[in-house]
Amino acid sequence: MWTRKINNLSFLLTTALGIFLVLLVIALGVSFYFAISDAQLASRKVFLTKQTELAARELELEIFRFEEDASSLFSFLEDEDLDEEDFQLDLPMAIRKLMNNYPGLVDTVWVNFPESTSFFTMTDRNDFISQPFDGFIRSKFQENSSLYRSNPEGLEMLFLLNLEDFSSRFVTNYYLNAEGGKFLLIGDQLIDIGPSALNTPIEFQAKDLLTIKNDIAIGLKGIYEVTWDQEGKPFNGVLVQYPFDFGGILENASMLFFIETEELTEGVYNTYLWLFFVLILLLLGTIVFFILSLNNNLKSQHQLEKSSKEISELFDQQNLLLKELKGFVYFHNHRGEMTRVSDEVEKILGSPKEDFIKAFLPNSSIREVNELQEIVSHALDSKKSVLDFEYDYIRPDQKKIRLKIFEKLIFDEKGRFNGGLGICTDITSQFEASQELVQSENRLRTVLENIPDIIFIYDNKGKVIDFHVKEKIPGWDGTALGKYLADLIPEDQKEETLQAFDTARNTGTIQSVNRKLELPSGSKYFELRYFPLDENRMMSVAKDITSQKIWEKGLIEAMSAADEASRAKSEFLANMSHEIRTPMNGLLGIIDLLELTQLTKDQKEYLEIIKNSGNSLLGIIKDILDYSKIEAGKIDINPFPAKPAEELEKQIQIFYGLASKKKIKLHKHISSDAYNQFDSDYIRINQVIINLVGNAVKFTPVGGIVSVSMDVEHIEGDLYYLKTEVKDSGIGIPEELIPSLTDPFFQVESSSTRSFQGTGLGLAIAKKIIELMGGELTITSKVGEGSIFSFSVLLTKVNAEFTEEIKSSTDERENWFGMGEEYPLRILLAEDNDLNLQLMKLMLDQLGYPFEIARNGLDALDMVMNHEFDLVLMDVQMPVMNGLEATKRIRETPDMENLFIIGLSANVFDEDQKKALESGMDDYLTKPIRLMALAKKLELFYHKKANLKA
Incomplete structure (x- = not known):
């Protein structure tokens, strides 16, 4: 009777305890849910x-x-x-x-x-x-x-x-949840700069907007709990605003990002609730099962104790499952045989549940099983009740994983071993992450130990909190810890260094300063770079640049010497060019005038010989000056839009007459792509083509063939290669001489009786031009069979539509005599050289222009001030006052802006022409001056004068 009452009381107490445990677990789960939710919300706010x-x-x-x-x-x-x-x-x-x-x-x-x-x-x-x-x-x-x-x-x-479109594009790189939004607040205007998942307009509550605007007005950033309406439904969320300025364009703007609060608690938390609900059901089922078992076995105290033990074990299982993830639970008896294992074993180990249990049968030959049983035996010998170790395991699919095993060894009242209850979890990802962290720390430590630079870490006030110094330098060692940056810097360098430190901290950019230290071993120079390490720390890296300073000093001295040599060479070339071009001006100018007179057949042939000789000499001078400019790095590449095919056809047209005389067949092969518009410096490309085609025609015997081909190859985007090849059936070049062809002044046939004349600079200039344009010149040849010269340069395709090319306003005419009546101008000629003066008189007389003469710049200035002229032909180099100074004085005089001044000079360097234009000259003619060039300039400035009057 008493036993039944005790059993009934035990039953009631057990039932009450079970209900209490269920309620306790529910309370703990709900508390845990809200704790996670609050932590997640706080994390998302940050x-x-x-x-x-x-x-x-x-x-x-x-x-x-x-x-x-x-x-x-x-x-x-x-x-x-x-x-x-x-x-x-x-x-x-x-x-x-x-x-x-x-x-x-x-x-x-x-x-x-x-x-x-x-x-x-x-x-x-x-x-x-x-x-x-x-x-x-x-x-x-x-x-x-x-x-x-x-x-x-x-x-x-x-x-x-x-600003709205730019801001919208700019913030697309900043991640936001799907239910979030991005806005700009400018004044009272709230601008959506999404993209936002909220496809319908939203309206924030007026009190929230008022609070935000008040904070922005005083320059405060802030984070707020806000409420808004969307499609008539209220929503709650978190909004962060940060005030900023659009530079000097717009002030007092603010960036607003917000997210919906409910969205933060979905997903994993819903999964947690379902898992918790299932766990409660499992716990309730366990308790019900326990109560039913207790009710059915009230007759025996032994059965009651046994049932209580099973309930205790099941409860322990639930606690372990709550603590561990990605694992399975197992039970084994005192012989090491697996009695129970959870279904997750197959997912973790990659083997069926049945195979896992069979593996632990007596006399197992599996190495891993034997090792685990030895670990258990060793623990029993050491009187341990808990096992906790990690183990590397290779699954049947050869995937290596890291396992963590935690096992509780179970003993009876007499201390006899009854088996074990354990949990095995896959910690591969955590293990690999920890190993990578260790390796990363080791790599960083190795790098720091081998970096020769000196590293200091400071707080934001400049106090040294850590350092790395490999070389022993007084003051830059352990004694610097706890000191401030200002205490470590000499007085003469303190202001600059502290300013760099403050600028780096305030702007977040790297700031560099140089420091000189006087050490017992001598002077040393260091470059210090200051930059923020994080919000609370600054870092400096000091690099020893002593050897660099020594090298720079030597480099400066070498550069000065090279510049001096280059200047001397440039002066020599300029003087040489001027001295040669001055008599050439008279020679070629007279030839132009003679061509316009009545001549006999023999006289025309003699004149043609003189003209060709003069042009050849002028070409030699031009080649020497071009190569000098290229060598000095003073040549510029000026791209403009054109069609490569049309440019090639113009250049080939020049050689049809010479090829016809030698009965040479001149072929061209041009791809259709070459007729498209591309940007490049076609003046330089044409210079190369003329050189290569000219050589091919010159070195090809009578009856030979010269072929010119052009193609365009696409690289990527708007970038293309222009490929041009010139092939001839000429005399060929010995293979051993091909590498020297592009050397300056090199001649394949260098004897005094050579068959072909030239400076040997053409190919050298062509090679340099091609390389400046991003290309390469290649040459292949066989003696007696001919040669192939090919080159490629970079082009940029023109995508926009271009208007038709502007045609020259000058009509091509055969006879320029008397053009002064058609295009009248009042001309002043400023020239001191008698030969040039005589030539210019003849040219202007032939063209029909009256003119007055000034023999120096001062006379020209005086005549311009006292007489009315439309145009001045101003020689640059004159006694008393040169043409440049005279032009500047004229331009400084009021009401002289409509007077046209054309410079005349034998100097052909770009800098000479630039100086002339900078002085105020409108145009520039280089000597030797050709009659046609002078006539076209006069016609051009007549039209300009007419436009000014209109």
């Missing part, structure tokens, strides 16, 4: 804050860089060296580059020069458009969306900006 701050700061820096680039472009336009061609070619390229560097920011750029206005824009298809514009650009200025620049000389530039 992440959202960082994203918003990074987006705002980076956008502010991008606008600042844009303003600097825009100012640099305006400075470029103010350059006094720029001429009309620079504005036509370089200005669109510079503006296009600016637009490409800031996609979506610049809508339109207006540039207002004193005499003209142009605008530049990019279409939706990314086509770049440049057109003249009649309106006044200042009227296009819009507050908060324009950038305007001007100067007193009348130059204006206006950038019409699209």
Whole structure:
């Protein structure tokens, strides 16, 4: 009776305990759920804050860089060296580059020069458009969306900006949850710069917006719990705002990122709730099963104790399952045989559950099983009750995993071993991560130990908190710990160093300074770079640049010597060119005049010989000067749009007459792609083609063949290769001499009786030009069979449609006599050389122009001030006052801007022509002056004078 009552009481107590445990687990699970939810929400708030701050700061820096680039472009336009061609070619390229560097920011750029206005824009298809514009650009200025620049000389530039579109593109790289949004707040305007999953408009509550705007007004960033309405439904979320400025364009803007709170608690937390619910059901089932078992076995105390033990074991299992993930539970008896194992064993070990149990039968031959049983035996010998170790295991699919085994060894009341309860988990990912961390730390430690540089780490106030110094340097060792940067710097270097430290900390950029230390071993130079390590720490890296300083000093001395030699050579070449071109001016000028007179057949032949000899001599001079400019690095590549095929056909046309005389067949093979528009320096390409085709015709015997082929090969994007080949059936070149062909002044046949004349500079110049244009010249030849010269240069395809080429306004005419009546001009000739003066008199008389003469620059200045002229032919080098100084004085005089001045000089270097134009000259003619060139210039400036009057 008492036993039954005790059993009934035990039953009631056990039932109550079970219910209590269920309620306790439920309470713990709910608390754990809310703890995880709060932690996740806090983590997302921090992440959202960082994203918003990074987006705002980076956008502010991008606008600042844009303003600097825009100012640099305006400075470029103010350059006094720029001429009309620079504005036509370089200005669109510079503006296009600016637009490409800031996609979506610049809508339109207006540039207002004193005499003209142009605008530049990019279409939706990314086509770049440049057109003249009649309106006044200042009227296009819009507050908060324009950038305007001007100067007193009348130059204006206006950038019409699209800040909303640019901001929207910019923030696409900043991740946000699917249910989040991105906004700009400018004044009272809230702008969606998505893309956002909220496809319908949202309305924040007025009190939330008021709080945000108040914080922005005083420059505070903030994070807020907000409520908004969408499609009539209320939503709660977290919003972060970070104030910033669009540079000098727009101030007091703010970046707003927000996410929905409910979205943060979905996903893994819903999964957790389902798992927790299943766990509760399992626990309830276990308790019910226990109660039923207890109710059915009340007659025996032994059965009650046994059932209680099973309940205890099951409860322990649940606790282990809650603590461990990605694992399985197992039980084994005192003989090491597996009695139970959870179904997850197959997923972890890759073997069926049945195979796992069979593997632990007595007399197992499996190595892993024997090792585990030895570990258990050793633990029993050591009186251990718990096993905890890691083990490498190779699955049947040869995948190696890392296992963690935790086992509780079970003993009865008498201390006898009854078996074990354990859990095996796959910790491969954690193990690999820890190993990678160890290896990364080892690599970093190895790098630091082998870096010769000196590393210091500071707090934001400049206090040294860590260091790495390999070389022993007084003051830069362990004694520096705890000291401030200002205490470690000599007085004469303190201000510059501390300024670099503060700038690096405030701007987040690397700042460099150089320091000189006087050590017992001598002077040493160091380059110090300061930069932020994180929000709370700064770092400096000091590099020993003593050897670099020594090398730089030697390099400067060597460069000075080289510059001096180059200057001496340039002066010699300039003087040589001037002295040779002065008599050549008279020779070729007289020839041009003689050609226009009545001559006998013999006289014409003699004159043709003299003319060809003079042109050959002029070509030799030009080759020498070209090679000198290339060697000095003073040659420029100036690309312009054209069709390569048409340029080739023009050059080949030059040689048809000579080829016909030698009965040489001149063939051309041009691909259809070569008729497209490409950007390149065709003046230089034509110079190479003329050289190669000219050589081929010259060295090909009578009745031979010269073939010229051209093709275009696509590389990538708008980049192409122009491939040109010139093949002849000429005399050929010995193989051992081919590498020397491009050497300056090299002649295959160098004897005094050689058959073919030339300077030996043509191929040397061609090779240099090709290399400057990103290409390569190749030569193959066999003696007696002919030669093949091929080259390739880089081209850029022109995507925009181009207008027809501007045709020369000068009509081709055979007879220039008397053109002064058709195009009258009042001319002053300033020339001191009697031979040149006599030649110019003859030329102007032939053309029908009356003129007056000044024998030096001072006389020319006086005559211009006291007489009215339309045009001055001004020699550059004259006594008393040279032509450049006279031109400057004329341009400084009021009402002289419409007087045209053409410079005359035997100096042909680019810098000489540049100096002439900088002095105020309108154009430049190099000696020897040809009659046709002079006539075309006079006609051109007559038309310019007429346009000024109109």
